[in-house]
Amino acid sequence: MSYRIGLDLGSTAIKVVLAENRALRWCRKVPTAPGQEALAMGLVQACLDELGLSMSDIVSIAATGYGKKLASGAGRTVDEISANALGMFTLSGGRCRTIINIGGQDLKVINLDENGRIADFKMNDKCAAGTGRFFEQAARILDTPLEQFGEMSARARETLELNSTCVVFAESEMVSLLAKGVDKESIIRGLHNSVARRIANLLGRQALKGDIYLDGGPAQNAGMVEALEDELLAEVHVLDDPQFTVAFGAAISD
Ligand code: ADP
Numbered sequence: 422m423s424y425r426i427g428l429d430l431g432s433t434a435i436k437v438v439l440a441e442n443r444a445l446r447w448c449r450k451v452p453t454a455p456g457q458e459a460l461a462m463g464l465v466q467a468c469l470d471e472l473g474l475s476m477s478d479i480v481s482i483a484a485t486g487y488g489k490k491l492a493s494g495a496g497r498t499v500d501e502i503s504a505n506a507l508g509m510f511t512l513s514g515g516r517c518r519t520i521i522n523i524g525g526q527d528l529k530v531i532n533l534d535e536n537g538r539i540a541d542f543k544m545n546d547k548c549a550a551g552t553g554r555f556f557e558q559a560a561r562i563l564d565t566p567l568e569q570f571g572e573m574s575a576r577a578r579e580t581l582e583l584n585s586t587c588v589v590f591a592e593s594e595m596v597s598l599l600a601k602g603v604d605k606e607s608i609i610r611g612l613h614n615s616v617a618r619r620i621a622n623l624l625g626r627q628a629l630k631g632d633i634y635l636d637g638g639p640a641q642n643a644g645m646v647e648a649l650e651d652e653l654l655a656e657v658h659v660l661d662d663p664q665f666t667v668a669f670g671a672a673i674s675d
Pocket of ligand 1 (some may be wrong): 430431432433434435442486523524525530552553556557567568584636637639640641642657664
């Protein structure tokens, strides 16, 4: 058995995975907070304990994510784009050609060729609108857990799209919609529609080639996936543990 560990020190969540022979065997996350390395290594220890392994069973530990340099316990670092590309290509069984990653603070689109190599890459990290933080802020304003966004948007009574392209304005737009009596379900649906529009703009006018996969924490939100499919007029695939593809890619990288 070959066991490898990947740490993804992301802007909002620290993710740890254990890969066993290029398959995802174990994964867990904690919110990002000061002392990132200790938090990540705490998860590593939990993984070893639960699987009855010791550090000597581990071939390598690799770190990725914006805080990757803080992980001194890792033998090497891997950039987020390469880790995402390798992780998604492998976990999709070589089918993925377009990755849409919604992270805590940025949006990324990565195009892959048939060998999993990066053919093109675009990122929007200038504005928090459309990112995981934006969803977290919306959850606070609407006083609704993020985990309920998917099923709630399916019950929306109205079709609307938030016009604001900036988080600060989107916040006041949500507050004023609530004040007008618009149901939370429709606001959440509108939020998904506006994020889907932002993603479509980032993709540009290029024809979408091959299978599209969404990853990052917000990929767990079925309402977001549906809004994206409606906007792109294409099927959007989501793997079982979409928040862990980047950590997995780091784990199995050379
Ligand atoms: P990063 O790597 O930048 O920390 P992640 O890919 O880990 O980003 O995504 C973090 C985001 O995922 C959070 O900001 C939150 O919006 C979203 N998220 C986490 N869990 C869920 C969930 N169960 N449903 C919907 N969104 C979620």
